[in-house]
Amino acid sequence: MFDADVFWVTLKIMLNVRGILILLSGTVIGMIFGAIPGLSGVTAMVVLIPMTFGMDPVTAMLLLGAAYGAATYGGAVPAILINTPGEPPNAATVLDGFPMSQRGKSGTALGAAATASTLGGFIGLIVTFCFIPLLAKFVMAFSYPEFFMMTFFGLSIIAVLGEGTLLKGLAAGGFGILLSCVGYDPMTSELRYTFGIEYLWDGIEVVPALFGLLAIGEVMDLLVKKKPIADLKGGPLKGAGVWSGVIATLKNSFLVTRCSGIGTIIGAIPGVGGTVAGFISYMHAKQTCRNNENFGKGDVRGVIASEAANDAKEGGALLPTLAFGIPGSAGMAVFLGALTLHGIDTGQDIFIANLDVVYMLLISMLGCHIVAAIIGLSLADKMALLTKIRPVLFAPILFLVCLIGSFALRNSVGDVIVTLLFGLLGYEMRKFGFSRIALILGLLLGNMAEISFRQTLMTEAKLLGFFIRPISLILFLLILASVILPFIQSYRRRRFNEK
């Protein structure tokens, strides 16, 4: 399968001044697009594709692969610093990344995110490329019931989020699922809960809602409290800490490996979507790590788990894109367009006819992770200073950036209004101890869960489909176990303490 000669020739294309420059510029553009809320790796590629018209396909892949690969790390930066994921797949990073910033440890979080992203990206790509034939069969075993179980798995994390009481978490999650029902019925195209408002036809767009709930809610809180994000009780913010993040990640290398594995598999299954990857792997980390009581309050392992899975999933998403010509993620869909534009047909043949393009994709995505890690690590302590700025100066800018970001998404004023309304909601939810992440999970996954559930009912097996298919059944049992086990554990602990 591996052709060393072709690989070497492809590598040489990158290893000269032009190649390195393209890699660098691709990575920097990707990181910037990823870090700005509202823009993403997909937008970066759409902007860059016309620039590749004059390039040969291999060089084009170098630029696009670098930009796209770097964007996922960029997305972690605002998630950690200002509680706003740059892209939805970074949402799980918020859970522990932002609390770390509040405790003045944003340097550590950024360092850990950069390292975990790089390792995750590496593992995802390498696993995918080593096991393409095997994985291709495995992916075909996932159908509607499995899709449902995967999203259900993602939803079940609401039960273990740990912010506020369980009942409040479930209420917020349920409200999110309700909100996800707004708009066209995905199966029959009937309108639901739109109150005659045209904007709601398409449902509530997740990204503007996310900006509102997390960022605007935070801005209002900052202005009211009049204190910078970082609470500096423990002395001034130290620029260091970046390396402690790197070391923490390396110390947890087994966790990184497991979470990258989870990310790769979820990424490889078209139709599930990468956002679930971060959450499932976060839940996995919370339940398997020792001393897990700090998860959600700023445990670096939460950031590591989410970021490793989040970057590994893009490696996985390459699999269906290259092997079947069916994109595993939105970014991959644009990739596919770019490949066709350069006259390359996807499908199994790509591994024979255009092996150099495949290798370049691999090399550029690996390369950009290294470059992104270097840039990320050297800038982390500077970026951490953001959390020290007085809210009166910082909050208005953040406020405007979020609004412009949500407008830029689809050029729709409706999206800006959604951001503002969810901002108010987010502020109130925060005040009364309702988990905002639970609401986002519901909004994000409710729709997918509904579609796959109803699709299962449309197949011949009907409801039984969930339980007669082995993978679906295993996933179901895993969900049961992961929801029930923590309760049994805490019960036993209480019994033990009583004795």
Add this chain to the structure above:
Amino acid sequence: MKKSLIVCLVGLLVIPGFLLSFSSQVYAEDYPSKDIRLIIGGKPGGGFDTYSRAIGRYMKKYLPEGVNLITENRPGAGHKIAITMVYNSEPDGYTIGMPMMPGLYFPQMFEEQKYDMTKVTWLVTILKDPRVLAIAPNSKFKTLKDLQQAESVSVAIVGFSSETGVILANEKLGINAKYISGHKNSKEAVLAALRGDADAVGFTFGSLRKFLAKKQLIPVAVMGSDKRIPAISDVPTLTELGQADLNEMLGTYRVLAGPPNLPADRTKYLRDAIWKTLNDPEFLAWSKEAKRPVEPLDGEATAKALEPVMKGFADYKEILKKYVK
């Protein structure tokens, strides 16, 4: 604390107003004297987006200096948001759209919409893409006859309004189809068929081309094409299967259109400029390289072709009603 909250609330009110005020209107004597907006319902990077941006790139030659055709993505509601914007825009020739036909006509058959596809000004057809009914290789069916005789055939679709043509064809061919809807796009539906979750799919030839070339799907009928498709020349058209009137109605039109009552001189200007672009050698070279075929039909011919299509579907309203509700 209260003060800060008030500041926030004022901000909430002022900023959207600010954004809205950007959309002022300028009228000019000479046409065209400013950029023309092409509002599309597809997302960046998709088929609609790729076609529209390519046309914009090569149309520069045929527009006065300083005037561009700018693509604006307004995805959502199955292209309804984009067409509603175009339909209700000022008919000054500065706003045009790329609606999908006949898909956008179906909703107005059953419910009043904020647009009326029978009234828009047709500018050009970029391509009429026929549909292909194809069977998944793992399915227990192998031929069209198998499908017709089967008790029930599961067909993976995206939505009932985008696949209305296929639904009608199945009805007329006597195929007892059960639909699995809710797939995000045609590729996901095809994957469902490849996995064995569905027996058949019916999408445009353009979106199935790759799968057909690799024999991953078995084509059994061509819908909406007068001739057989050269790449799958052994597959009969609906006309050959005795459904000539239905055959004329099927097939997906990629068209450009303006709002109703577009002044005749501006319509002519746009039609000419777009026509020249679609026949431009550089554009055709792009089309070949990017595998985005074009088969242009001028504005009048487009109007003539689409009128019977819309009338035809209106005749089958009763059959289609049970799927759309």
